[in-house]
Amino acid sequence: MRKQSYYIVNGITLYxxxxxxxxxxxxxxxxxxxxxxxxxxxxxxxxxDGFLARRYKVVSVLGAKLDSIADDLTILSxxxxxxxxxxxxxxxxxxxxxxxxxxxxxxxxxxxVRYGKLSSFHTYAAKSAAxxxxxxxxxxxxxxxxxxWLFYIAAVATIADLLEEIILVWxxxxxxxxxxxxxxxxxxxxxxxx
Numbered sequence: 001m002r003k004q005s006y007y008i009v010n011g012i013t014l015y016x017x018x019x020x021x022x023x024x025x026x027x028x029x030x031x032x033x034x035x036x037x038x039x040x041x042x043x044x045x046x047x048x049d050g051f052l053a054r055r056y057k058v059v060s061v062l063g064a065k066l067d068s069i070a071d072d073l074t075i076l077s078x079x080x081x082x083x084x085x086x087x088x089x090x091x092x093x094x095x096x097x098x099x100x101x102x103x104x105x106x107x108x109x110x111x112x113v114r115y116g117k118l119s120s121f122h123t124y125a126a127k128s129a130a131x132x133x134x135x136x137x138x139x140x141x142x143x144x145x146x147x148x149w150l151f152y153i154a155a156v157a158t159i160a161d162l163l164e165e166i167i168l169v170w171x172x173x174x175x176x177x178x179x180x181x182x183x184x185x186x187x188x189x190x191x192x193x194x
Contacts, residue, residue, distance in 0.1 A: 009049050009052045009053045009056070009058050009063060010049075010060075010062065010063050010066060012045050012048055012049040012052070013045070013049045013063060013067050013070055014066065014070075015041075015042070015045050016042050016045055016046065016070035016071075016073065016074055017066065017069065017070050017073065019038060019041075019042060020070075020073040020076075022038065023038060023039065023042070023074075023077040023081075024080065026038065027077065027080055027081050027084055027085075032081075032085055032141075035081060035141075036138075036141040036142060039074070039077070039078065039081075039137075039138070039141065040138060042074050043074070043134040043137075043138060046067070046070070046071060046074070046134070047131075047134075049063075049067060050067065050122070050127075059177075059178060061120075061177055064120035064122060064178055065117070065118070065120055065177075067120065067122070068118050068119070068120040068122075069118065071130070072118075078137050079101075081141065082140065085141070086140060086141075086146070089140065089146045093151065096152075096155050099159070100155060100158055100159065100162075103158075103159060103162040103163070103166070104162060106166065107119070107162050107165050107166050110166060110169050110170075111165075111169050114169050115169075115174075115175040116175075117175060119165060119168070119169060119175070120175075120177040120178070121165055121168055121176070121177070121178070121179040122177065122178050122179070123161065123164060123165065123168070123179055123180060123181040124180055124181050125157070125160055125161040125164050125181055126161045126164075128157055128161070129154065129157040129158045129160070129161040132150070132153055132154035132157050132158075133154045133157075133158060135150060135154070136150045136151050136154045164181060164182055167182055168181075168182060168185070171185065172185070
């Protein structure tokens with residue numbers, strides 16, 4: 001059963017990798033209605049695969065890597081879709097968006113330089129930020145007007161998450177997947193000394 005669960009969970013993650021080119025094609029072909037529904041499915045599969053991996057104890061390095069890549073590609077499609085379909089929002093919030101993208105790019109490059117691969121920490125902060133981001137982004141595409149207060153909350157949570165991940169790359173000498181956060185790393189170091 002465990003091997004079957006492993007394939008099911010990774011298959012759910014794989015969906016997001018496979019659907020990415022279709023999402024881009026839908027943006028290019030101006031099929032916004034279909035795009036937003038497939039985006040909803042992508043966000044739901046992101047929530048489901050991690051839960052199922054922990055529930056059935058099939059958490060793996062491959063799964064963590066696939067999940068991180070799938071998350072990044074999904075968000076890339078969202079950025080492109082927002083530029084195409086919500087240009088007024090992008091223009092209004094460009095400064096904050098640049099800060100968010102800058103932190104993300106810095107964290108990504110830092111992890112690639114330090115570990116030779118993307119980080120896959122999946123911290124509690126990252127999970128919280130992802131829920132807020134997903135909620136805002138879905139509402140951005142399903143409602144006429146952006147929910148600005150939710151955008152600002154999601155942005156602050158994302159900045160906190162990215163700063164934590166930058167610090168984690170700095171303090172963890174080896175690539176590690178599924179880290180709860182700095183607090184747990186520091187607590188582990190203290191208990192190892194004691």
